[in-house]
Amino acid sequence: MSSFISEHTVEFYLVPRFRALLNTSYSNVLPFFYWKTREGGILSRSDEFPAPVTACAMFPRRPKVYGERIEMTVNEEVYLMSEHLQQAGIPTFLGFPHVNSISDLVTDFECLWFSPNQTNGHHIRREIACGNGTAKDSTLAGPFKDGKEIHEYIKSNSTQQTWGKLLDILYDVHSKISQEDIIRNRFRFGPHISQCIFWFGKKRSGVGWPTLKPAPKTWVPHPSLFSGEGWETVPVHSPSRRLPTWTASPRTAGA
Numbered sequence: 001m002s003s004f005i006s007e008h009t010v011e012f013y014l015v016p017r018f019r020a021l022l023n024t025s026y027s028n029v030l031p032f033f034y035w036k037t038r039e040g041g042i043l044s045r046s047d048e049f050p051a052p053v054t055a056c057a058m059f060p061r062r063p064k065v066y067g068e069r070i071e072m073t074v075n076e077e078v079y080l081m082s083e084h085l086q087q088a089g090i091p092t093f094l095g096f097p098h099v100n101s102i103s104d105l106v107t108d109f110e111c112l113w114f115s116p117n118q119t120n121g122h123h124i125r126r127e128i129a130c131g132n133g134t135a136k137d138s139t140l141a142g143p144f145k146d147g148k149e150i151h152e153y154i155k156s157n158s159t160q161q162t163w164g165k166l167l168d169i170l171y172d173v174h175s176k177i178s179q180e181d182i183i184r185n186r187f188r189f190g191p192h193i194s195q196c197i198f199w200f201g202k203k204r205s206g207v208g209w210p211t212l213k214p215a216p217k218t219w220v221p222h223p224s225l226f227s228g229e230g231w232e233t234v235p236v237h238s239p240s241r242r243l244p245t246w247t248a249s250p251r252t253a254g255a
Contacts, residue, residue, distance in 0.1 A: 001071065003064045004102050010060035014095040015196055017111050018058050021147035026200040034170045034197050045164055050201055052160035057085050058093045058196050065100045070128050072096045074116065074140070080180060081195065082116040084173045089159025092116060094140070098128055113150060114142035170197065
């Protein structure tokens, strides 16, 4: 059994698709990777978000192939993290691209969504058949057919909270899992688990949340190595912020 991509590559393809599914039922969907001193830091905490908010987590899983067989592996760390998040009112999902080569990612490939529903932390492998022919498995819920089923699952298993409370929950979950033997013995600096948190707010008929204002535009000069100096309009968050940009044009003959 071998693999040809990492979970980080899978993230690039799954996050936009999962966000699109959430957008069918929710507005202002914000995917992010939680890091205690970045997304969980002072600047992020001071941001103003509408309240209450709902969150879910998605773990990208890479396909493993053996001949014509395609399998999804769910290891103990994923089940453990999922258990802690679910107990905190954050439903969890597994995203799986049903491909058997990296070149298949440029096509309109099938993507399957599951949710871990066991707490004993066993490492499992599951063979993924084409279409909806996946076998029932007591350790996984799914695959979910569409965004509506995902929405109903989130609605039944989530707890709404403020943005600050959500960050507190994520801090506590990461702190707890870092003390688990399976994590402490294998990963020196805490859990090495690829995950994406989705923050979102439910759509409300006739009432919309404030639209985020676009960043102001300013004129920023940029030096050019080959084609002379010019000006370019770029969005920046502060007039004092200078963003160098570079352009290049082919050298003329004899240059």
